[in-house]
Amino acid sequence: MRSFRTAFPLVLLALALSCATGTPAPGAAAAPSGQAQAAGPRKLVIVGINDTHGGLNAQPASKSLAKLGIGDVGGADWFAGWMNAVRADAAEKGGEVLILDGGDMFQGTLISNQFLGASVVDVYNAVGVAAAAVGNHEFDFGLPALRARIAQAHYPILSANIFLKGTDTRPDWAKPTAIVQAAGTKVGIIGLATVETPLTTNPVNIEEYEFREGGPVAAKLADELRAQGCTIVLITAHMGPKAEHDGAQGSPGEREIQRVAEAVQGKVDAIVSGHHHDQIGPPPLIVGNIPIVQSGSKLVAFSTIELTLDAQGHTTSYAVNEGAWPRTGGPQQIIHALDGAPPQWRGHTVTPDAKVAAILKSYDDQVVKLRESVIGSTEVALQKGGKDDLLANLLADALRSGAGGSLKADFAFQNTGGIRVAEIAQGPITFGQVFDLYPFDNQQVVLSLPMTTVRDALEAIIRAGKPAMRVSGLRYTVDWERFGAGKDLKKAPAGALVTEVVDDQGKPLCETKSCTQSACESACREGTFTLSVTDFLANGGDGLTLLKALPRKIGPVLSRDSVVGYVKEHSPLTPKLLGSISAGAPARITMVGTGGE
Numbered sequence: 001m002r003s004f005r006t007a008f009p010l011v012l013l014a015l016a017l018s019c020a021t022g023t024p025a026p027g028a029a030a031a032p033s034g035q036a037q038a039a040g041p042r043k044l045v046i047v048g049i050n051d052t053h054g055g056l057n058a059q060p061a062s063k064s065l066a067k068l069g070i071g072d073v074g075g076a077d078w079f080a081g082w083m084n085a086v087r088a089d090a091a092e093k094g095g096e097v098l099i100l101d102g103g104d105m106f107q108g109t110l111i112s113n114q115f116l117g118a119s120v121v122d123v124y125n126a127v128g129v130a131a132a133a134v135g136n137h138e139f140d141f142g143l144p145a146l147r148a149r150i151a152q153a154h155y156p157i158l159s160a161n162i163f164l165k166g167t168d169t170r171p172d173w174a175k176p177t178a179i180v181q182a183a184g185t186k187v188g189i190i191g192l193a194t195v196e197t198p199l200t201t202n203p204v205n206i207e208e209y210e211f212r213e214g215g216p217v218a219a220k221l222a223d224e225l226r227a228q229g230c231t232i233v234l235i236t237a238h239m240g241p242k243a244e245h246d247g248a249q250g251s252p253g254e255r256e257i258q259r260v261a262e263a264v265q266g267k268v269d270a271i272v273s274g275h276h277h278d279q280i281g282p283p284p285l286i287v288g289n290i291p292i293v294q295s296g297s298k299l300v301a302f303s304t305i306e307l308t309l310d311a312q313g314h315t316t317s318y319a320v321n322e323g324a325w326p327r328t329g330g331p332q333q334i335i336h337a338l339d340g341a342p343p344q345w346r347g348h349t350v351t352p353d354a355k356v357a358a359i360l361k362s363y364d365d366q367v368v369k370l371r372e373s374v375i376g377s378t379e380v381a382l383q384k385g386g387k388d389d390l391l392a393n394l395l396a397d398a399l400r401s402g403a404g405g406s407l408k409a410d411f412a413f414q415n416t417g418g419i420r421v422a423e424i425a426q427g428p429i430t431f432g433q434v435f436d437l438y439p440f441d442n443q444q445v446v447l448s449l450p451m452t453t454v455r456d457a458l459e460a461i462i463r464a465g466k467p468a469m470r471v472s473g474l475r476y477t478v479d480w481e482r483f484g485a486g487k488d489l490k491k492a493p494a495g496a497l498v499t500e501v502v503d504d505q506g507k508p509l510c511e512t513k514s515c516t517q518s519a520c521e522s523a524c525r526e527g528t529f530t531l532s533v534t535d536f537l538a539n540g541g542d543g544l545t546l547l548k549a550l551p552r553k554i555g556p557v558l559s560r561d562s563v564v565g566y567v568k569e570h571s572p573l574t575p576k577l578l579g580s581i582s583a584g585a586p587a588r589i590t591m592v593g594t595g596g597e
Contacts (some may be wrong), residue, residue, distance in 0.1 A: 041308045041309060041310065041316065042094055042095060042183045042184060042185075042308070042309040042313075043090060043093050043094060043095030043096075043183065043306055043307065043308060043309070044095060044096060044097075044098065044182055044183040044185075044187070044232065044306075044307040044309060045086065045090045045095055045096070045097045045098070045304055045305070045306050045307075046097075046098055046100060046234060046270050046272065046293075046304065046305040046306075046307065047083065047086060047097060047098070047099045047100070047302050047303070047304055048100055048101075048102065048236075048272035048273075048293040048294070048295055048302065048303040048304070048305070049079075049099065049100075049101050049102070049272075049295055049299060049302050049303075050101060050102030050103060050104070050238070050272065050273065050274030050275075050294055050295055050296075050297070051102065051103070051104045051135070051274050051275070051277050051296070051297035051298070052101070052104070052105050052106075052120060052297070052298065052299045053104055053105075053106075053107055053108030053109065053112075053137070053297055053298055053420070053439075054105075054106055054107060054108040054109035054110075054111060054112025054113060054117070054119075054120060054439075055074060055108065055109060055297070055298030055299045055300070056075070056076040056109070056111050056112065056119060056120065056123055056299070056360055056363070056364075057074075057075055057076075057109070057111060057360070057364065058072040058073065058074050058075030058078065058336070059072060059073060059074055059075075059298065059300065060072060060073075061073045061333075061335075065326070065333060065335075068326065069339070070333070070335050070336075070337075070338070071336060071337065072336055073300045073301075073333055073334055073335055073336070074298060074299050074300035074301075074334050075299070075334070075336075075352070075360075076123045076127070076299060076356050076359075076360055077352040077353050077354075077356045077357035077360055078334050078336060078350070078352050078353075079127065079299055079302070079334050079356075080123075080126065080127045080352070080353030080355070080356040081350050081351050081352045081353045082302065082332070082334055082343075082345060082350050083097070083099065083127055083128070083353075084348075084350075084353060085344070085345035085346075085348035085349070085350045086304070086345055088348045089345060089346045089347070089348055095183060095306075096182045096183045098130040098131075098180070098182050098187065098234070099127065099128060099129045099130050100129075100130060100131055100132070100189070100234065100236040100272040101124070101129055101131070101132035101133065101236065101272070101274075102132075102133055102135070102236055102237060102238055102272045102273050102274025102275070102294065103132060103133035103134055103135025103136075103138065103193070103236075103237075103238030103274045103275070104135030104136065104137045104138065104238060104274060104275070104297075105117060105120050105121075105124070105132060105135065105138065105149075106120050106137065106138065106140070106141065106149065107137040107138075107140045107141070107439060107440070108137075108298075108420060108436065108439045109435070109436060109439065110367040110370065110371050110432055110435050110436075111360075111363050111364055111367055111371075113141075113435075113439055113441070114366070114367050115363065116141045116145040116148070116149070117141065117145065117149050118148075118149070118152060119359075119360075119363040121149050121152045121153050122152075122359050122363075123356055123359055123360065124153065124154075124155065125152075125153065125154045125155070126353075126355055126356050126359055127353075127356060129155045130155055130180055130182075130189070131155055131156050131157075131158055131178055131180075131189045131191065131236055132153075132155060132156075132157045132158065132191070132236065133157075133158055133159065133191040133192060133193065133236040133237055133238045133272075133274065134146075134157060134158065134159035134162065134174070134191065134193045134238065135193070135194075135238040135274060135275065136193070136194060136196065136197040136200040136201040136238065136275070137200075137201060138157075139197075139201045139202070139205040139206050140201060140202070140205070140440060140441075142205060143173075143205065146173065147173050150173055150175075156175055156178040156189070156191075157175070157191070158175055158176060158177065158178060158189065158190065158191020158192075158236065159174045159175070159176065159191050159192070159193050160174075160176030160177060160190050160191055160192055160214075160217050160218065160221055161192050161193060161195075161211060161212045161213070161214045161217040161218075162174050162193055162209050162210075162211055162212075163209065163210050163212060164208060164209065164210075165208060165209060165210045166210075171208075171209065175191075176190065176191065176217075176221060177189060177190050177191070177221055177224075177225060179225065179228065179230060182232075183232075183309055183313070184313065185230075185231045185232060185309065185313030186228070186229050186230045186231060186232070186313070187230060187231075187232040187233075187234060188221075188222070188225030188226075188228070188230035188232070188233040188234070189233075189234050189235075189236060190218050190221050190222065190225070190233065190234070190235045190236070190268075191235075191236050191237070192214040192217070192218060192235060192236075192237035192238065192239060192260065193211055193214075193237075193238050193239075194211065194237075194238050194239040194240075194253060194256060194275050195211045195212070195213060195214070195239075195252045195253065195256065196211075196239075196252055196253040196256075196275075197211045198211065199252075199464060199466075199541065199542055199543055200417065200541070200542070201536075201541070202442075202535065202536045202539055202541060203539045203540045203541055204539050213259070214237060214239060214256070214259075214260045214263075215259050215260045215262065215263025215264065216263060218235055218260055218263065218264050218268070219263045219264045219267060222264055222267035222268050223267065226267070231309075231312060231313035231314050232269050232307065232309070232313065232314075232315065233267060233268045233269055234268065234269060234270050234271070234272070235260065235264070235268055235270075235271045235272070236271075236272045237257060237260060237271060237272070237273050237274070238273075238274045238275050239253065239256040239257045239260065239273060239274070239275050240253065240256060240257055240273055240274065240275040240276030240278060240294060241255065241256075241257050241258060241273065241276065241278065241280065241285060241292070241294070242254070242255070242276060242278070252465075253275070253465070254465075256275075257271065257273045257287075257292055258287045258292075261287035261288050261290045261292060262287060262288055264288075264290070265287075265288030265289065265290065266288075268290055269290070269307060269315045269318075270290065270291050270292075270293075270305045270307065270318065271290055271291070271292045271293070272292075272293055272294075272303070272305075273292055273293065273294045274294060276294070277296055277297040278294045278296065279294065279295060279296040279301060279330060279331045280292065280293055280294045280295075280303070280330070280331070281293070281303075281320065281321055281327075281329045281330040281331065282321075282327050282328065282329025282330050283329055284320035284321060284329055286320075291305050291318055291320045293305060293320065293321070293331070294331075295331040296331060299334065300333065300334055301331035301332060301333050301334060302331060302332055302334065303320070303321055303324075303331045303332070304319075304320070304321055304322070304324070304332065305318055305319075305320055306318060306319045306320075306322065323346065325338070325343075332345075336352075370431055370432070371430065371431060371432030371435070372430055372431075372432060373430060373431045373432075374428045374429065374430055374431075375429055375430065375431050375434065375564055375567050375568050375571075376428075376429045376567040376568055376570075376571030376572065376573070377427060377428050377429055377571050377572045377573070378424065378426055378427070378429055378571075378572060378573040379426065379572045379573065379574050379575070380426055380573070380574065380575050380578075380580070381423055381424070381425055381426045382394060382423065382424040382573070382578075383422065383423045384416075384419050384421070384422050384423065385416075385422075387581050387582070388575075388578075388579075388580045388581050388582055389470065389588075390575075390578045390579075390580060391419050391421070391423075391424065391437065392414055392416065392419060392470035393470070393472070393578045393579045393580075393588070394563070394566070394567075394573070394578055395414045395418070395419065395437075395438065395470070395563060396412045396413070396414040396470050396471055396472035397412070397472045397566065397578070397579070398562045398563040398565070398566035398567075399412040399413075399414060399444065399472065399532045399533070399534075399559060399562055399563075400412035400472050400473055400532045401562065401566055402562075403562050403563075403565035403566035403568075403569050404557055404561040404562045404563070404564055404565020404566065404568075405556055405557045405561065405562075405565065406444050406532075406555045406556070406557050406559075406561065406562035406565070407444060407446045407532065407553060407555045407556075408530075408532075409446045409473075409530040409531055409532035410473055410529045410530045410531065411454065411471065411472060411473035411474050411529065411530070411531045411532070412471065412472040412473060412531065412532040412533070413457070413469050413470070413471060413531060413532075413533045413537060414469070414470040414471070414472075415461065415466065415467075415469060415470070415534075415536075415537060415541075415542050416466070416467045416470060417466070417542065418438065418440065418442075418534065418536070419437065419438075419470075420436060420437055420438065420439055421433075421436050421437045424437065429567055429571075429573075431564065434560065434563055434564055434567065435560065437563075438559065438560045438563055439560075440534070440536065440559075440560075441558055441560070442534035442535050442536050442558060442559045442560070443534070443535040443554055443555060443558060443559065444532060444533075444534065444535075444554070444555030444557065444558070444559045444562060445532070445533055445534065445535050445537075445538035445552050445553070445554055445555065446530050446531065446532050446533075446552065446553045446555065447530065447531045447532075447533065447538060447547060447550045447551065447552050448528050448529070448530055448531075448550065448551040448552070449528065449529060449531060449547075449550050449551075450524070450526075450527070450528060450529070451501070451509050451510050451524040451525050451526075451527070451529060452494075452510065452522070452524050453546065453550070454474075454501065454509070454510070454529060454531060455476075455494070455495065455498050455501055455509075455510045455522070455524065456494050456546060457469070457531075457544055457546060457547060458471075458476055458478075458498045458501070459494065459495075459497045459498045460543055460544050460545075460546055461542050461543055461544060462478065462489070462497060463489055463490060463497075463543065464542060464543025464544075465543075466542050466543065468589050468591075470588070470589075471588055471589070472588075473503065473504060474501055474502065474503055474504070474509060474588075475501070475502050475503075475504075475506075475586060475587065475588050475589070475590070476498055476500060476501045476502070476588075476589060476590070477498065477499050477500040477501075477589075477590040477591075477592060478497060478498055478499075478589065478590070478591050478592065479497070479498075479499040479500075479592040479593060480497070480591075480592065480593035480594060481592060481593035482499055482592070482593075483495075483496040483497075483499070483512065483515040483520065484496070484515075485497040486593055486594065491517075493515060493516070493517070493518055493519050493520050494519075494520060494522075495510075495512040495515065495520030495521075495522045496512065496515045496520050498510075498512075499511070499512040500512070501524075506586070508523070508525070509524065509525050510522060510523070510524035510525065511523050511524075532555075533547070534559045535554075538550075538552060
């Protein structure tokens with residue numbers, strides 16, 4: 001357990017603009033009636049979850065957990081059961097519990113997307129979430145849907161650093177802070193969104209807004225909350241501890257949550273983070289004596305920060321993920337059994353919550369038939385990343401194939417951020433698996449462009465700090481050394497990074513001959529080509545703003561429909577069909593030197 005000392009500034013003038021009136025915290029647990037609270041210092045237990053992405057149903061455990069004999073993990077009913085046990089333990093010790101969500105609640109599964117996230121909010125209401133941050137994917141269903149979810153929620157959905165462009169005015173739906181009563185004291189909560197939101201959601205959904213650096217905004221609001229009598233201030237933030245892509249140069253998301261913590265040192269007690277789907281710890285992440293937690297994604301784990309309070313309600317010490325399984329200091333996995341027996345939280349048996357289970361069933365009954373319908377099969381496990389990267393190949397190949405009623409194209413791009421699962425196992429493929437893989441309702445867009453622009457787009461996504469684009473219909477080389485692009489990527493001229501592009505037959509499409517500091521000489525095939533992408537990329541997502549003004553045709557179906565059609569038309573999927581390097585196919589991306597993947 002760490003000691004915690006805070007030095008707060010002199011009380012500022014009270015500013016009611018950015019804080020709500022103190023109200024009892026949703027789900028804050030007092031000791032049961034007739035049960036005496038334990039003597040000693042008060043406890044406030046912060047439970048952190050993040051990036052649920054509609055993950056309300058249980059799912060198979062990861063391979064590492066499966067080796068320990070764990071079956072399924074997660075599930076909203078089991079999460080609620082774990083919270084019942086956490087609250088019982090806290091109440092015995094004279095404490096209370098606040099559940100904070102780090103954003104990206106809705107997008108990602110049939111049971112959520114079919115209802116525009118309403119199922120998730122109903123579950124959160126029942127569990128007693130205290131507050132949530134606005135994640136970049138909260139905008140995916142459009143602003144009317146986000147407004148509806150904010151109105152539906154019994155908890156505040158917070159976003160302090162979103163402003164109307166060119167102003168200091170927040171959108172009318174954006175609430176920056178909340179004040180709740182917990183553990184006998186006022187607790188202020190600040191919500192933050194990542195500055196990477198314009199890169200990681202469809203730009204048309206947020207074109208009116210700007211996303212400012214969170215640290216200065218949070219520091220000002222923390223002072224205001226202290227001035228209003230809050231003895232505890234918390235942040236729930238949809239931002240993470242690393243760059244969006246390891247190796248990126250100057251990504252706006254690099255150390256974003258650490259920068260926030262550094263800016264609010266001495267003003268904030270604890271931070272729940274999200275966005276990168278990390279499970280932080282062990283060891284815990286402590287910045288400026290502020291504990292920061294993050295719990296992966298899809299509601300398979302949660303983190304705890306236990307604050308010990310003095311008589312005035314100030315933090316004297318904290319413990320992060322103490323006693324968590326499988327590793328103390330890391331998030332607690334939402335397991336259903338351990339060694340053949342029901343799991344326990346500090347002596348309290350965990351069972352699924354019946355009320356939440358009933359909510360879950362009411363929604364799941366409406367989608368289960370579609371989710372479990374078999375559309376094809378695969379002879380090989382399809383994995384994201386690695387030497388073969390077969391999931392990326394499948395999506396890119398489907399996107400340019402014309403399958404499912406989509407438009408054909410010469411080439412296709414698939415960004416790695418749009419690939420939302422790590423693996424589809426060998427065997428039958430269901431519609432639900434494809435949906436989870438490709439949950440966004442993106443429209444297919446076919447662009448017309450010269451080969452130089454194709455090459456420049458391949459460079460642009462790397463310059464934006466993202467992983468290299470996955471492709472179909474072409475192969476390309478990223479060379480960090482030949483023309484010195486790795487030394488200063490942002491200043492490297494066009495053609496200095498992607499030095500060669502060839503077609504499926506290996507014939508040259510674009511080749512860089514030489515470069516100076518300001519320009520490269522390239523030989524690119526003449527003519528106009530067609531490139532199939534999602535509307536997310538066509539509208540400038542992932543830093544591809546150079547695509548926004550290109551001539552285009554809108555496909556008659558969603559991009560996901562092309563994948564479903566491709567699986568149906570080519571089942572069973574084989575390594576050779578999907579361009580597996582292990583089956584003799586050439587690599588679609590060749591990396592030379594270091595600086596990227």
